[in-house]
Structure formats: C-alpha cells, structure tokens
Amino acid sequence: AQSVTQPDIHITVSEGASLELRCNYSYGATPYLFWYVQSPGQGLQLLLKYFSGDTLVQGIKGFEAEFKRSQSSFNLRKPSVHWSDAAEYFCAVGAKEYGNKLVFGAGTILRVKS
C-alpha cells in the first residue's frame, strides 16, 4: 500500500536558522510529490511539486525540495526561516497508476522562535 512518512511531528527552529523537514514515501509506481503548507484554520497551499526532471525543485516563499529516488525521500528545505513560516507542513504523494489521488503524510508542525 502507498504510504507517506513524516517522522517529525514537531520541529522548533530559531528565526534565521535553516530548516529541513523530512518526507519518505513507499509507492509501487513512479511518484509525483508535493509539499503543502497549512496555517491554523486555513486551507492547503501548494509550496512546490516534483513530477520529473531536475530533482531539486524550487517553490514559493524560498522553499526547495530534493527528490532522492534511492532513499525514497523528498525533503523540504529553507536556508533561513522567518517567523511567518510557522505552520503545519504536509508531504503528499500521487501517481497516475493510482488514479491521481494524493496520499498525505501526518504533517510536521513548525514552530519558529525569535
């Protein structure tokens, strides 16, 4: 069965510090991968996506993610975190072979301390 693991439930970083949120997936097909961000009480905003090609993808708000097939990972990074980045981050995986539905990870709550 398809699954997505975000091993860190909470992460706290200082403002200005770098950030890496981990995502591992288990999929029987060639996946496409997403990171979404959700502020409290809000919807899901797409940060970035990977379908094919360059394995390092750039997204909005200064985020990037790297697809590593050998590690089944798609970790999200940001070199310098801002207080406004505090939110919950979801990794999601889909594949055409599975009808385009997305399977989400459990999410990582990011706290930013000043």
Place this chain on the structure above:
Amino acid sequence: EPEVTQTPSHQVTQMGQEVILRCVPISNHLYFYWYRQILGQKVEFLVSFYNNEISEKSEIFDDQFSVERPDGSNFTLKIRSTKLEDSAMYFCASSEVEGTEAFFGQGTRLTVV
C-alpha cells in the same frame, strides 16, 4: 489568480441531519476531489470525480456520501445522515489534467453535535 472556493466555511449540524458541502472548482479544471481532515489527523482522500462520474473512492466514502456536479460549475458533497465522527475539515480540490497538481479550497469545517 483562480482559486477553488468552498462554502460554507463552517457548518454545525445535528446528528442524523443531511448536509451539503459546496465547492466551485477552478473553471478549466476537469478533475475534482474531496478530502477530509479530522482534527489532529492527516488529510485523507474521499473521492475523485471526472466526466460526471466517480473515478475512485476510498473506503471512507460509504453509502452515506454522494457527490454531484449539478450545473457545470459547482461540485457538491452530500452526507445523508451525519454522525459525530463525520466532524472534520472537508477540502475540495481540482486539477486541470490527469497527473498534475491539485489546488485545494480553504475547507469547510463540519461540526456534528
């Protein structure tokens, strides 16, 4: 920028009542989805819809649930007889073509009392 719109943003209903959650997908999109997120849990797929029929549904999407595209712009999720465990945030999403990113609405928070 085009966006997916959901109404209402919050709905409170009594157990056993029917609710209809409404969504207006992005206008040129062809694939439509409903997901739900129970408080504190992960986002879960409910159903996908294409060409006026359900293309896939999860085990959560039982006979109490139905979807409809009544007029070419709206996409609705109906829960026939709500249960306490249906309390969740329900997200509508749409995508332009198969295998592209889904754009999500802001969600409808359903509270069943």
